[in-house]
Amino acid sequence: MIQLTADEARVLGVLIEKAFTTPEQYPLTLNAVVNGANQKNNRDPVMSMDEGRAFDALEGLRAKGLVVRADMAGSRVNKFRHQAGEALHARPAELAILAELLLRGPQTLGELRGRASRMQAFESLEAAKGMIDALRTREEPLVRELPPSPGSRAERYVQLLCPESVPTEDAAPTTAGTPAPETAPPTPVSTPDLTARIASLESEVAVLRAALQRLALSIGEPDPFAAHEPSPAREVI
Numbered sequence: 496m497i498q499l500t501a502d503e504a505r506v507l508g509v510l511i512e513k514a515f516t517t518p519e520q521y522p523l524t525l526n527a528v529v530n531g532a533n534q535k536n537n538r539d540p541v542m543s544m545d546e547g548r549a550f551d552a553l554e555g556l557r558a559k560g561l562v563v564r565a566d567m568a569g570s571r572v573n574k575f576r577h578q579a580g581e582a583l584h585a586r587p588a589e590l591a592i593l594a595e596l597l598l599r600g601p602q603t604l605g606e607l608r609g610r611a612s613r614m615q616a617f618e619s620l621e622a623a624k625g626m627i628d629a630l631r632t633r634e635e636p637l638v639r640e641l642p643p644s645p646g647s648r649a650e651r652y653v654q655l656l657c658p659e660s661v662p663t664e665d666a667a668p669t670t671a672g673t674p675a676p677e678t679a680p681p682t683p684v685s686t687p688d689l690t691a692r693i694a695s696l697e698s699e700v701a702v703l704r705a706a707l708q709r710l711a712l713s714i715g716e717p718d719p720f721a722a723h724e725p726s727p728a729r730e731v732i
Contacts, residue, residue: 500552510528512537562577596653597656603652641653
């Protein structure tokens with residue numbers, strides 16, 4: 496299966512998104528790709544990609560058959576368009592779902608339907624789920640289901656084109672039957688070390704106490720610790 500770097504995943508997501516949402520400005524120039532990659536809305540994480548990184552990502556995608564250069568008549572700048580539909584054998588609605596996952600990471604069914612609807616109409620949750628299942632049940636899946644986030648009951652979905660962009664906590668679970676690595680127990684504090692630390696603290700407290708008593712005496716105030724002195728033990732007859 497095709498594997499993408501994080502930069503290639505962001506750029507491919509941008510090209511798919513802009514082809515749907517701003518067709519009048521598509522194909523994209525290198526500058527438009529950079530601006531799309533660095534958007535602060537509909538992006539997670541937010542990036543700061545320069546033209547060099549964007550160009551390298553475009554060249555990487557071209558080598559993988561996902562992007563072609565589209566030089567326009569009369570244009571002095573190179574423009575780029577994706578061909579993910581052909582390369583991945585994906586329908587427009589599937590591409591919209593995939594673009595959202597490339598641009599924003601793992602999401603629930605409801606989030607995907609709402610956000611991908613700006614690219615393709617999904618009449619219902621079932622319609623969106625059908626597209627996700629089509630991507631998930633391929634011979635070489637492009638999407639995988641994840642367990643719900645803590646405090647949520649909704650399953651999430653993640654794209655598999657760029658595994659390195661999946662957050663660590665969403666990585667594939669440990670293979671069944673393989674024990675998880677043991678966590679080393681905390682190193683106990685030895686008794687001599689603990690005794691020395693207590694003695695040092697007691698010494699510092701004694702110095703501070705003596706200084707406060709001298710200060711109180713110099714300004715004519717009573718000993719601030721007199722009320723806290725332990726009472727002498729009473730003799731029991």
